[in-house]
Amino acid sequence: xxGSANGRGMTDRKRTTVSKEMVRLRxxxxxxxxxxxxxxxxxLAANWFVLGxxxxxxxxxxxxxxxxxxxxxxxxxxxxxxxxxxxxxxxxRRGISRALWALVQAAxxxxxxxxxxxxxxxxxxxxxxxxxxxxGGALAAVRLAVARIAVRTLGEVPHLTAVILDGVSIDAGxxxxxxxxxxAGLHPERHDADMAARxxxxxxxxxxxxxACPLERMDDWSAALKSLSARGEIVVxxxxxxxxxxxxxxxxxxxxxxxxxxxxxxxxxIKRLFDLLLASIATVLLSPIxxxxxxxxxxxxxxxxxxxxxxxxxxxxxxxxxxxxxMRAEMxxxxxATLTKRDDDxxxxxxxxxxxxxxxxxxxLFNVLLGDMSIVGPRPHAAAAKAGDSLYWEVDAxxxxxxxxxxxxxxxxxxxxxxxxxxxxxDLIDRLxxxxxxxxxxxxxxxxxxxxATLGVLFHHKAY
Numbered sequence: 191x192x193g194s195a196n197g198r199g200m201t202d203r204k205r206t207t208v209s210k211e212m213v214r215l216r217x218x219x220x221x222x223x224x225x226x227x228x229x230x231x232x233x234l235a236a237n238w239f240v241l242g243x244x245x246x247x248x249x250x251x252x253x254x255x256x257x258x259x260x261x262x263x264x265x266x267x268x269x270x271x272x273x274x275x276x277x278x279x280x281x282x283r284r285g286i287s288r289a290l291w292a293l294v295q296a297a298x299x300x301x302x303x304x305x306x307x308x309x310x311x312x313x314x315x316x317x318x319x320x321x322x323x324x325x326g327g328a329l330a331a332v333r334l335a336v337a338r339i340a341v342r343t344l345g346e347v348p349h350l351t352a353v354i355l356d357g358v359s360i361d362a363g364x365x366x367x368x369x370x371x372x373x374a375g376l377h378p379e380r381h382d383a384d385m386a387a388r389x390x391x392x393x394x395x396x397x398x399x400x401x402a403c404p405l406e407r408m409d410d411w412s413a414a415l416k417s418l419s420a421r422g423e424i425v426v427x428x429x430x431x432x433x434x435x436x437x438x439x440x441x442x443x444x445x446x447x448x449x450x451x452x453x454x455x456x457x458x459x460i461k462r463l464f465d466l467l468l469a470s471i472a473t474v475l476l477s478p479i480x481x482x483x484x485x486x487x488x489x490x491x492x493x494x495x496x497x498x499x500x501x502x503x504x505x506x507x508x509x510x511x512x513x514x515x516x517m518r519a520e521m522x523x524x525x526x527a528t529l530t531k532r533d534d535d536x537x538x539x540x541x542x543x544x545x546x547x548x549x550x551x552x553x554x555l556f557n558v559l560l561g562d563m564s565i566v567g568p569r570p571h572a573a574a575a576k577a578g579d580s581l582y583w584e585v586d587a588x589x590x591x592x593x594x595x596x597x598x599x600x601x602x603x604x605x606x607x608x609x610x611x612x613x614x615x616x617d618l619i620d621r622l623x624x625x626x627x628x629x630x631x632x633x634x635x636x637x638x639x640x641x642x643a644t645l646g647v648l649f650h651h652k653a654y
Contacts, residue, residue, distance in 0.1 A: 605646075
C-alpha cells in the first residue's frame with residue numbers, strides 16, 4: 191500500500207537522522223577525550239625526555255602537575271573557541287588551528303596562575319615547553335584521526351541535510367534525506383500549529399533543511415521554515431544570473447538562507463549542560479518549597495497536584511508542560527482557550543498565591559531535566575492561545591521564528607515586564623520583539639543576567 195510505504199520511509203528517515211546526530215555527539219566526545227589523553231601522554235613523555243623518569247622526580251611530579259593545571263583550561267577554551275564540532279570534521283586544518291590556539295591561551299593562563307601562586311621554582315620550564323610541543327602534535331593527530339573516523343561513519347557530507355521537494359526536482363546526491371512535500375502532508379500555506387508540527391517531524395534532527403519549490407510558494411515556505419532550529423534554505427535557480435550575490439548553494443543550485451538556526455552544535459551543548467546543572471541544583475535547594483506547595487494544594491482542594499497542558503516547544507513540537515495546579519480541577523483549561531484574568535473565579539486561594547509568587551511555575555524544572563525546556567528562552571504558548579480574537583501566529587508573521595530554540599522557564603520578555611493576559615495584539619507583539627532579540631543574540635552570559643533579573647520580578651502585578 192502506498193500509505194504503508196510512505197510510513198516506512200518516514201520511520202527509516204527518522205532512524206537515520208537520529209543515528210547521525212548520535213554519531214556526531216560521539217565524535218565530539220571522542221575528540222575531547224582524545225585531546226585529554228593526548229595531553230596526558232605528552233606531559234608524561236616530557237617527564238621522561240627531560241627528567242629521565244616517567245612520573246617525574248620524587249616529590250616533584252612536574253608533568254602531572256602541569257597536565258592537571260592546563261587540561262581543564264584547555265577544555266573550556268577549546269569548547270568555547272570552536273575547537274570541536276563540525277569544523278573538526280569538515281575542515282581539519284581549521285580544527286587544528288583552533289585547538290592549538292586554545293592550547294596557547296591555556297598555557298598563558300597557567301603561567302599567570304603559576305606566577306601569582308609563587309610556585310614557578312617547583313616546576314621545570316623545559317618540561318613545560320616540551321609538554322606543550324608534544325601536546326600540540328597530539329591535538330593535531332587526534333583531529334586527523336577523528337576526521338578519518340567521521341568520513342567513514344558519516345560519508346562525504348557530514349552535514350545532516352533534509353531536502354523537501356515541493357513540485358520541483360533537483361539532484362541532491364548521496365547522504366541526504368529526500369522528502370516529498372505532498373507525501374509528507376506539508377502544506378506551507380497553512381500557517382498553523384499542525385503544519386509546524388508536521389514540518390518538524392519531517393525534518394527530524396536535520397541541521398540544514400532545503401526546499402525546492404515554485405517561485406510563487408517561496409513566501410509560504412520562508413515563513414514555515416522559520417519555526418525550525420535548523421538552517422532553512424530555499425533553492426532559487428533564478429539567481430544563477432546574479433551569481434556573485436548568492437548566499438549559499440546546494441546541488442549546484444544557489445540558495446537563499448531564510449532561517450539561521452541560531453545556536454551552533456557546541457552552543458546547544460553548552461546551554462544543555464548549563465540547564466542540567468542549574469535545574470538539578472535548583473530542584474534540590476527548592477525541594478522544601480516544592481513539597482510545601484504540593485501539600486497546600488492537596489489539603490485545600492480536590493484534584494491532582496500537578497497540572498499538565500500541551501504547549502508548543504522547540505521546532506514547534508508539542509510537549510506537556512508541568513505546573514502546580516492553581517485552579518479548581520473541574521474548571522481547569524487544558525487547551526488555554528481562555529487566558530487567566532485578574533480575580534478569576536477559577537483560581538483557588540492557594541493557587542492565587544502560587545501564581546502571584548510564580549511558585550506555580552517551579553515544576554517546569556522537571557521539563558528542563560527532561561529536555562523539553564530550558565531555564566531561559568521564549569515562554570511556551572498553547573496552540574489555542576489568542577491575542578484579542580486572533581491566534582498568536584495570525585497576529586505577526588514572525589511568530590514561528592521564536593520556536594527555533596527550546597522554550598524557557600523565564601525569558602527576556604518576562605524580565606522586561608511583558609507577561610500576563612494578551613488582551614490586545616500589541617501585548618503579543620511586545621513579547622515577540624523581546625523573544626526574537628534573545629533568539630538572534632544568545633550567549634550564556636545573557637542567560638545568567640536574565641536569571642538574576644528574574645529574581646526581581648517573581649512577584650509581579652501582572653502575575654494572576
